[in-house]
Amino acid sequence: MLMGIVDEDVQRVRDTADIVAVISAHTQLKKQGANWTGLCPFHGEKSPSFSVNQDKGVFYCFGCQAKGDVISFVRDIDHLDFAGAVEFLAAKSGITLRYTDQAEGDRREARGKLREAMAAAVDWYHERLLTATTCGSGASTATGCASTRSAGRPMTGTSW
Numbered sequence: 001m002l003m004g005i006v007d008e009d010v011q012r013v014r015d016t017a018d019i020v021a022v023i024s025a026h027t028q029l030k031k032q033g034a035n036w037t038g039l040c041p042f043h044g045e046k047s048p049s050f051s052v053n054q055d056k057g058v059f060y061c062f063g064c065q066a067k068g069d070v071i072s073f074v075r076d077i078d079h080l081d082f083a084g085a086v087e088f089l090a091a092k093s094g095i096t097l098r099y100t101d102q103a104e105g106d107r108r109e110a111r112g113k114l115r116e117a118m119a120a121a122v123d124w125y126h127e128r129l130l131t132a133t134t135c136g137s138g139a140s141t142a143t144g145c146a147s148t149r150s151a152g153r154p155m156t157g158t159s160w
């Protein structure tokens with residue numbers, strides 16, 4: 001079960017993507033023997049301990065033990081989920097993905113919208129918290145201040 005993308009297509013994306021080219025967008029790689037090495041993009045370092053094997057399509061970091069294939073690299077470096085990483089690489093290679101479930105594409109879109117809405121809600125709440133902290137100064141008229149400001153006088157709004 002690979003998040004609804006047809007296994008065959010995931011395999012094709014993995015085979016088609018050039019792991020060295022993909023990783024080179026994030027760190028400079030040098031050919032060294034059979035492998036490519038460079039500074040690890042996952043942790044700060046001054047001497048290269050990051051190694052890429054182009055034939056096997058895998059990477060490994062001796063410094064922080066980060067490892068995987070081209071898909072997990074994209075997933076980790078761009079903070080995507082597995083399907084998101086596959087979709088990113090498929091788009092790069094011009095591969096059209098097929099989904100095991102016709103509705104999966106729609107659901108992914110809906111989940112993206114939900115994430116956006118959640119993020120907006122968190123921002124709103126965070127803003128209210130910030131506003132609330134300024135209530136003591138009396139500078140704010142936000143309704144969030146009502147409970148602290150109503151003490152000692154009738155709470156009838158601002159109609160007078």
Ligand SMILES: [Zn+2]
Pocket residue numbers: 040041042043050061062063064065066
């Ligand atoms: Zn590392």
